[in-house]
Amino acid sequence: MTQIAPIDLRSDTVTRPDEAMRLAMAAAEVADDVLDHDPTMRALEDRVAELLGVDAALWVPTGSMGNLIALMIHLNRGDRFLAPAGAHVLDAELGTAAWLAGGMPHPLAWDAAPGRASAGAIRAAAGASGLYFNLRTTLLCLENTHNAAGGTVTQPDEHALLVSVAKETGLRVHLDGARLWNAAVALGVPPAALTVGVDSVQVCLSKGLGAPVGSAVAGSPTFVAEARRIRKMLGGGVRQGGVLAAAGLVGLDRIDDLAQDHANARTLAEGLVELGWTVRMPETNMVLAEVPDPEVTLIGLRHLGVYAWPMPGMLRFVTHRDVTEADIKETLRRISSAS
Ligand SMILES: *Cc1c(COP(=O)(O)O)cnc(C)c1O
Numbered sequence: 001m002t003q004i005a006p007i008d009l010r011s012d013t014v015t016r017p018d019e020a021m022r023l024a025m026a027a028a029e030v031a032d033d034v035l036d037h038d039p040t041m042r043a044l045e046d047r048v049a050e051l052l053g054v055d056a057a058l059w060v061p062t063g064s065m066g067n068l069i070a071l072m073i074h075l076n077r078g079d080r081f082l083a084p085a086g087a088h089v090l091d092a093e094l095g096t097a098a099w100l101a102g103g104m105p106h107p108l109a110w111d112a113a114p115g116r117a118s119a120g121a122i123r124a125a126a127g128a129s130g131l132y133f134n135l136r137t138t139l140l141c142l143e144n145t146h147n148a149a150g151g152t153v154t155q156p157d158e159h160a161l162l163v164s165v166a167k168e169t170g171l172r173v174h175l176d177g178a179r180l181w182n183a184a185v186a187l188g189v190p191p192a193a194l195t196v197g198v199d200s201v202q203v204c205l206s207k208g209l210g211a212p213v214g215s216a217v218a219g220s221p222t223f224v225a226e227a228r229r230i231r232k233m234l235g236g237g238v239r240q241g242g243v244l245a246a247a248g249l250v251g252l253d254r255i256d257d258l259a260q261d262h263a264n265a266r267t268l269a270e271g272l273v274e275l276g277w278t279v280r281m282p283e284t285n286m287v288l289a290e291v292p293d294p295e296v297t298l299i300g301l302r303h304l305g306v307y308a309w310p311m312p313g314m315l316r317f318v319t320h321r322d323v324t325e326a327d328i329k330e331t332l333r334r335i336s337s338a339s
Pocket of ligand 1: 067178
């Protein structure tokens with residue numbers, strides 16, 4: 001059998017830095033960021049803060065560390081935090097929200113939309129804290145887009161409503177915005193329209209934006225000063241990090257390119273429907289397809305040179321900047337040739 005080039009739709013994390021990004025990394029001006037700030041790191045942090053409409057930001061090696069830092073700042077032992085079921089902070093960070101940040105997780109059902117709880121559900125879960133031995137609910141974690149729900153988007157008015165209910169009931173708000181850029185592009189709004197009222201927000205540079213490494217966690221200057229201490233505590237202080245921040249800066253110039261990923265996801269979803277698959281229409285760059293036996297279908301696709309990601313009862317296909325429109329057509333051709 002001749003070797004066919006695989007089309008990797010497992011995740012947008014598979015994106016590799018291209019020539020322009022590598023050149024920017026090679027040319028980056030750097031200094032010791034742990035001692036007195038690396039200039040390129042600083043430029044990236046300022047740019048992220050501006051884009052998110054907050055006062056300060058901090059580069060972190062991963063989104064998981066960004067979320068953990070925020071939760072360590074917001075939570076005390078004996079606190080409870082709310083998050084929509086399937087949230088990354090609940091299911092994909094090894095429980096660090098509990099065992100490092102000290103918060104008891106409370107998943108909220110998706111009673112409003114896939115990946116989203118209603119204002120009423122948040123109000124009810126926030127509730128009065130009761131007796132001294134009851135948990136204190138102190139934090140709401142939102143996720144936009146919601147990964148496990150298939151990259152679903154929360155609109156600015158809905159976001160504002162959830163934040164206002166959280167504030168009324170005495171909760172702080174952390175936004176896991178790993179793919180906030182995708183949400184903003186899908187809605188045609190600036191990213192800052194989706195961060196209104198939050199106490200902290202985490203965004204990824206290493207997914208659809210294509211940087212090899214990096215996220216940022218952002219909020220008030222006081223929050224970021226504390227975040228810098230905790231990043232060091234977790235071993236995440238890097239020295240000449242400008243080499244990595246330079247890649248992030250190039251990525252931030254490419255936010256608008258995400259529209260192509262979203263168009264490609266729609267093309268893929270529509271093509272799969274034509275082939276008789278049961279598919280949820282994508283809001284951003286993820287296509288969820290219901291299949292009776294994900295592992296079996298996954299292996300079949302792998303033989304065709306199409307890589308997807310298994311989920312309970314489903315396969316997930318993620319479009320990204322290393323997959324072209326032609327690759328999506330080729331994906332559909334490979335699948336149709338086998339069916
Ligand atoms: C990818 C992701 C993160 C962070 O992931 P890292 O691999 O640690 O960078 C956080 N939240 C969501 C929703 C994600 O998809």
